[in-house]
Each structure stands twice: as structure tokens, then as C-alpha cells.
Amino acid sequence: MVKEIERAGIPVVHVCTIVPISLTVGANRIVPAVAIPHPLGNPALSKEEEKSLRKSLALKALKALETPVDGQTVFE
Template identity: 80%
Template sequence: MVKEIERAGIPVVHMCTIVPISLTVGANRIVPTIAIPHPLGNPSLTLEEEKNIRRELLTRALKALETEVSEQTVFEK
């Protein structure tokens, strides 16, 4: 899906936990996430701490969308 969205001309960031799969599929902008059943959360934390994680990851996703890339890029930080 990520490739078809890109093909349609829309920049897309893939947020997922297993980065090697995303690289194999062909995503160009990748943000690694927390865990498979809760990519953008962590049930062992408080609700507020979880929201902070989500804010941080989404801020990184926005940064990825604002960054010019020429090849597949994983935004670790």
C-alpha cells in the first residue's frame, strides 16, 4: 500500500515495528515504532507517558515528511 500511495504522488511515511519488512516492501520514509501489537503506544506506561511517546513518534514522522530523501531512509531519531 505504501508503494501505491507513493506512486500516486503523495509523500508517505511508514510507521512500523519490523523495519526489515518495510524495507523489503519498498517504503521510502520509515519511522520505527514500539511493538507489533501497539506500534504507537506502550501499555506498561501511564496514559500520559504513552501520549508522550506517541507525540515523539509522530513528530519524527512529520520530520520525515519534511525531509528530502533520495533512497530508503529510516528515521531513528
């Protein structure tokens, strides 16, 4: 799906936990996520902490979209 969106001309960032799969699929901008069942959250944290974690991941994803890349790039 990432690839088709990219092909249509829209920059796309893939936020996912299993980075090797994303690399295989062909995503160009990749942001590693927290865990498979909660990629943008962490139930072990308090509600506030979790929200700020999610916001920082969203910001990281937006940063990736603002960054020029030549090929597949993982934004650690």
C-alpha cells in the first residue's frame, strides 16, 4: 500500500514495528513503532505519558515526510 501511494506522487511514511517487512515491501520512509498490537502507544504508561509518546512518534513521522531521501531510510 505504501508503494502505491508513493507511486501516485504523495510522500508517505510507514510507521510500523517490523522494519524488515517494511523494507521488503519497499517503503521509502520508515519510522519504527512501539509494538505490534500497539504501534503508537504503550499500555504500560500512564494516559498522559502514552499520549506524549504517540505525539512524539507522529512528529517523527512528519519530520520524515519533510526530509529528502534518496532511497529506503529508517528514521530511528
